[in-house]
Amino acid sequence: MCNTFRTFALAAALALAGQSAALAADPWPTRTITVVVPVGAGSSSDLMTRIVMEQVSKQLGQPIVIENRPGGGGTVGAASVVRAPADGYTLLSYGALAGAAALNPNLPYDTLADLTPVTALGQQPLVMVVSANKDYKTAADLVAAAKAKPGEMNYASAGNGSASHFGGARFLVSTGLQAQHIPYKGAADSMADVAAGRTDFSIQPIAVVLPLVRDGKLKALATMAQARSSALPDVPTAREAGLPADAVYPFYAGLFVSSKTPAEIVTKLHAEVDKALKDPGVKARLANIAADPMPMSMSAFSAFFRDDVASNIATVKAANIRPQ
DSSP states (O other): OHHHHHHHHHHHHHHHHHHHHHHHSOOSOSSOEEEEESSOTTSHHHHHHHHHHHHHHHHHTSOEEEEEOOOGGGHHHHHHHHHSOSSSSEEEEESOHHHHHHHOTTOSSOHHHHEEEEEEEEEEOEEEEEETTSSOOSHHHHHHHHHHSTTTOEEEESSTTSHHHHHHHHHHHHHTOOOEEEEOSSHHHHHHHHHTTSSOEEEEEHHHHHHHHHTTSEEEEEEESSSOOTTSTTSOBTTTTTOOGGGOOOEEEEEEEETTSOHHHHHHHHHHHHHHHTOHHHHHHHHHTTOEEOOOOHHHHHHHHHHHHHHHHHHHHHHTOOOO
């Protein structure tokens, strides 16, 4: 009788625990999701994130809020995601996370250990631009001017560790030029100074420069990609402009979560983003900012991201960039 009672009590306890777990495991998501973009509004990462995640929000039936947290070359926003509860309600979208990892050896988090790569949202070419008031007509003109004044010219970026920072550094390393790096707290501020002629040049994602090029405020000298952009068909590629192949710096926006996030949430998030990237409306809106969807499996994106971190570390060493 005693053993029978104990068996019954144990079974009842297990059943109750199972019911409690089922009740606790609410299907994700049940409330607002925040996507931290660690650069200013209007940047390429910001634009691609808003386009894709708006569709993901519709698919999930839950609000998704984009929160811009610039500062520290993206590390401020990234650190906030690492510190947040690993429940799938705080995500990170950034286009230069690998660059930040290479640039700063003393991050408040371990990029590869504390963050899980989910998928890429989109990719864009970088474009070399100068003020429309400058005399440079080609990339060769800019190179010649920089050679004539070693270290006197400067280039603007959206911040330390940003794609525009590494795009500029890759250009300088490949050509053997020297120029001072001027970091800003966002793409919009940096482009305002380039357009005004207060900084000499910048190499920015095409979505950032396209409106200003079309308005005649900026002059595009080269598309830092393997092929011309349909948005700027008359602008030569880096190779066509006479620049070395190594001058090309790929740019993409990636989605990340805390590495402690449950696997089932990460899998569902990847599936929803992958579905959104196939949506005709999303494709059209990305095309409007000269971006292309970049669907990848989680394993493929994880490998891609690790390779990108290694590549950026090599750029930091070659350019002799001082760690932040």
